Amino acid sequence: MPETPLGAFLRARRARLAPADAGLPASGRRRTPGLRREEVAARAGISADYYARLEQGRQRVPTGPVLDGLAEALQLTAAERGYLHRLAARPHRPAPPPAEAPALPPTTLALLDTLDAAPAFVTGPTFDLLAWNRPAALLLAGPERRPARERNLLWQVFCCPYRDRSQGNTAAEGSIGADLVASLRAQHADRPRDRALLALVHRLSADSPVFAELWDRHRAAPPRPGRLHVRHPALAATVLDYTVLPLPEDGRHLFAFLAPPDSPTRHAFAAAGRDRPRTATAPR
Template identity: 70%
Template sequence: MPDTPLSAFLRARRRSLAPAEVGLPTGPRRRTPGLRREEVAVRAGISADYYARLEQGRQRLPTGPVLDGIARALLLADSERAYLHRLAHRRRPEPPATAADGVGTATRALLATLDRTPAFVTGPRFDLLAWNPRAGALLADPASRPAFERNLLWQVFCCPYGAAERANHTPADSIGADLVAGLRAQHADDPDDRELTALVARLSAQSRAFAALWARHRAGPPRQGRLSLRHPDLDAEVLDYTVLGLPDGGQHLFVFLAPGGSRASDTFRRLRSDGRADAGAARVTPVG
């Protein structure tokens, strides 16, 4: 059976949906988790054979109304509905027009103005492209690390600072779940990206938590949330952050926010007075 990103997504989402969630009884005759193919087909208003061909990778280019019906049947969120359409009608995206180092001049200027709190820019695979001095301290000096470790997913799932905290990896409302969903959403048009495949393989080999979240086939843009960490030099355990999408394709700006008087605020204030952390402007590191 030929497997495609679309068929894998449909199977994963069907199996993760409990019958009770769509008003169906849960009986003893159910031997596999989730809905049956026939039940999804009925809810989507299509034939069971047609839906089976989609899950088996034997049906090409389903129409928009068919995809919308399947999205309703699987209770997909708006971002996941858009992801479903992109999987079904994917085309290789045009490369974004950016500066030679991957970060535009305006983005670097914006980052340089954020001098009171950690902030950094990530690329489509959440590689760390640029960061200010406070973020450099928070992320344990990414410039000194191997290229594959200059990645936010690695920081959350493999670096001891973030990987030790289970709160970062829960299936819902965690930075890990959001980043994994964002990785899928940003690469729906090009799932055969070799660098993406290598990144997923590396993270899956090093982190069971990442592998489990990747297998859920969630998709959606990264959102604001919280990062839990155990940092040897920082007196902060939980940090709030917000995320802004940038004009350059697939790039995001992560900014960490600390309420006045909080432990995190004190931590950031100490970073500002640290001579090594304050030296220089925002660094820009190409993906390598």
């Protein structure tokens, strides 16, 4: 039977937990990492056979209490718990019809313009770049001049020639790359047949083994503030703090980056922000 998204998620999260994490004594060498199925089942209060059927896609939708028990057993975060519930309900929920994304409100574009010394941009559900100010155009090395497939924040982090080649942006925990991949998972639990998402995941997995590995971890979480490691021929800073704000439109976020005060990079961004036009939007 083919693997289901729910089964893949359960298996990946089970593999992440060591016996000590679950308060279990070590019991000799294990053939595979993580907890055994029967250990998760016991902690969740279900039978080992029932849990095996869930992982193997042979079990119908589990009840809410069963899902909550699994979330406790696998030590899921609040975002991952919600993701688990959406995955379980997804097979019985009709896929929404594709809808054209609304244009960005003028107030959002005006907000980008006010950040004239800080790179800022707006992303869509698959982290395509929808609009950016002039400092962000400098940071992203001119997204308006590149093809649509490269106007994407995930592409910038995992595939751009100017990307930082250390693990600062793509480490398995606490990096902008790991957080973006987790957010991609969390946002699309209800859209298994989203062609844009599937095409993006396939392309990035082919171009970046690091992205493929992070995607297979099945971590789910919303975007959060962090640090961007910069490798850029026109900028002196090596690390930029950033914050991310959800926008009212579904799946859209505003990212804003801050260079160290009175640094050459901050002055470079401010100079770029004085240019006109300030805000650019991606071509439709």
